[in-house]
Amino acid sequence: xxxxxxxxxxxxxxxxxxxxxxxxxxxxxxxxxxxxxxxxxxxxxxxxxxxxxxxxxxxxxxxxxxxxxxxxxxxxxxxxxxxxxxxxxxxxxxxxxxxxxxxxxxxxxxxxxxxxxxxxxxxxxxxxxxxxxxxxxxxxxxxxxxxxxxxxxxxxxxxxxxxxxxxxxxxxxxxxxxxxxxxxxxxxxxxxxxxxxxxxxxxxxxxxxxxxxxxxxxxxxxxxxxxxxxxxxxxxxxxxxxxxxxxxxxxxxxxxxxxxxxxxxxxxxxxxxxxxxxxxxxxxxxxxxxxxxxxxxxxxxxxxxxxxxxxxxxxxxxxxxxxxxxxxxxxxxxxxxxxxxxxxxxxxxxxxxxxxxxxxxxxxxxxxxxxxxxxxxxxxxxxxxxxxxxxxxxxxxxxxxxxxxxxxxxxxxxxxxxxxxxxxxxxxxxxxxxxxxxxxxxxxxxxxxxxxxxxxxxxxxxxxxxxxxxxxxxxxxxxxxxxxxxxxxxxxxxxxxxxxxxxxxxxxxxxxxxxxxxxxxxxxxxxxxxxx
Numbered sequence: 001x002x003x004x005x006x007x008x009x010x011x012x013x014x015x016x017x018x019x020x021x022x023x024x025x026x027x028x029x030x031x032x033x034x035x036x037x038x039x040x041x042x043x044x045x046x047x048x049x050x051x052x053x054x055x056x057x058x059x060x061x062x063x064x065x066x067x068x069x070x071x072x073x074x075x076x077x078x079x080x081x082x083x084x085x086x087x088x089x090x091x092x093x094x095x096x097x098x099x100x101x102x103x104x105x106x107x108x109x110x111x112x113x114x115x116x117x118x119x120x121x122x123x124x125x126x127x128x129x130x131x132x133x134x135x136x137x138x139x140x141x142x143x144x145x146x147x148x149x150x151x152x153x154x155x156x157x158x159x160x161x162x163x164x165x166x167x168x169x170x171x172x173x174x175x176x177x178x179x180x181x182x183x184x185x186x187x188x189x190x191x192x193x194x195x196x197x198x199x200x201x202x203x204x205x206x207x208x209x210x211x212x213x214x215x216x217x218x219x220x221x222x223x224x225x226x227x228x229x230x231x232x233x234x235x236x237x238x239x240x241x242x243x244x245x246x247x248x249x250x251x252x253x254x255x256x257x258x259x260x261x262x263x264x265x266x267x268x269x270x271x272x273x274x275x276x277x278x279x280x281x282x283x284x285x286x287x288x289x290x291x292x293x294x295x296x297x298x299x300x301x302x303x304x305x306x307x308x309x310x311x312x313x314x315x316x317x318x319x320x321x322x323x324x325x326x327x328x329x330x331x332x333x334x335x336x337x338x339x340x341x342x343x344x345x346x347x348x349x350x351x352x353x354x355x356x357x358x359x360x361x362x363x364x365x366x367x368x369x370x371x372x373x374x375x376x377x378x379x380x381x382x383x384x385x386x387x388x389x390x391x392x393x394x395x396x397x398x399x400x401x402x403x404x405x406x407x408x409x410x411x412x413x414x415x416x417x418x419x420x421x422x423x424x425x426x427x428x429x430x431x432x433x434x435x436x437x438x439x440x441x442x443x444x445x446x447x448x449x450x451x452x453x454x455x456x457x458x459x460x461x462x463x464x465x466x467x468x469x470x471x472x473x474x475x476x477x478x479x480x481x482x483x484x485x486x487x488x489x490x491x492x493x494x495x496x497x498x499x500x501x502x503x504x505x506x507x508x509x510x511x512x513x514x515x516x517x518x519x520x521x522x523x524x525x526x527x528x529x530x531x532x
Contacts, residue, residue, distance in 0.1 A: 327506075
């Protein structure tokens with residue numbers, strides 16, 4: 001029985017390994033710039049292009065695309081679910097829609113055969129068709145009709161006039177590929193294993209909406225009418241578009257090498273099983289900033305090339321090498337910012353990052369701006385009475401922020417404070433709120449700056465709390481003044497920029513300036529690791 005269990009476990013392990021992303025040396029990046037999501041986008045190159053389908057661990061050629069500019073469009077949609085329009089730069093034509101007809105007797109397993117069939121249909125019947133493929137087989141389709149009735153009428157006419165077996169498609173999600181003359185070349189199933197490459201053997205790049213990227217480009221439809229553009233690129237080529245986008249190319253080479261190795265290790269941590277998602281990473285701060293060929297610089301490319309293949313390991317496992325701009329004076333433990341403790345993300349003193357302009361920062365936030373941020377995140381508060389740091393980590397980052405409101409005390413934890421209140425408002429979780437109506441109050445522990453509202457004060461009837469959102473007469477050396485008991489704005493004083501975990505980029509620059517090499521810098525910021 002034990003041997004059987006071991007065999008089953010071994011079989012499951014092998015199956016898991018085989019199911020892992022076959023793009024292990026490549027990464028698929030969702031390109032969100034210049035457009036967030038598209039009903040269309042354009043792929044171009046200096047040469048003609050070819051369509052591939054990723055299968056059995058390799059890119060299998062599907063068909064040539066004899067054009068230097070290809071428009072990808074969602075079948076039947078433009079801008080809204082109600083309007084079926086095809087976009088081009090000159091005009092919006094309205095003669096196509098989401099319904100097509102499938103010639104059921106015309107199915108082939110390779111492009112040459114289906115192309116021959118297409119020519120036979122055109123010659124014999126004068127019927128214009130286009131090719132549809134799911135990556136494994138090809139069909140001939142005809143027509144793109146705006147309404148189901150129009151598709152039915154066309155189906156009945158073809159059956160009567162040509163005696164061909166046709167059925168109406170079920171309004172399936174398809175990506176349509178047009179050439180620069182807006183002729184439909186091929187329709188693709190909504191499958192993110194399709195990619196388009198430059199057909200020139202020595203030119204491994206294409207343009208997405210005019211912006212150049214190494215590797216190949218594919219598309220995928222989400223939400224019925226949103227077309228994602230996805231760049232599949234070799235890891236080393238991807239890094240060339242990342243390093244200069246994440247760290248100034250003018251910085252010391254040792255710091256750039258640190259960035260290259262951290263970005264390479266982090267990229268590998270993003271790559272999951274091939275069928276789990278249409279992409280592994282985004283081209284912005286949600287993953288790593290990536291600008292393709294436009295983002296490359298000579299110095300950063302050199303850093304990538306001189307560290308080729310080098311990764312950061314903890315116990316022989318590649319780490320998720322988190323990094324940030326500026327620690328503010330010390331990094332922190334992973335569980336003090338996010339949830340899970342990572343043995344290689346431990347807080348360290350970081351005087352090297354104090355060269356950063358973000359070491360200290362200050363921002364003023366009005367009550368209304370804070371309320372707006374809370375409402376956007378589902379908190380229906382109308383008044384803020386007080387804000388204070390309820391719990392701090394040993395490295396001074398906020399573990400719990402208490403916001404006292406008319407609906408009760410709202411507790412935001414760790415990085416959640418930045419998510420809710422805004423990353424542009426809180427550059428890090430190392431901060432302190434000071435209300436504009438705080439006063440020095442004598443407490444059991446001595447003088448403390450606090451908001452008056454909610455404080456227990458000694459009266460002739462004993463200790464009683466001061467009401468929020470009122471004015472209180474306060475006796476001063478200059479007589480009685482009326483002091484508001486609750487702030488209407490807050491000054492936030494903070495340190496650092498980013499989550500504060502792992503590598504501090506400004507710290508890497510400071511250490512490089514001090515003469516440390518890239519391995520020493522990596523081992524300073526990541527605990528117990530080796531580079532190999």
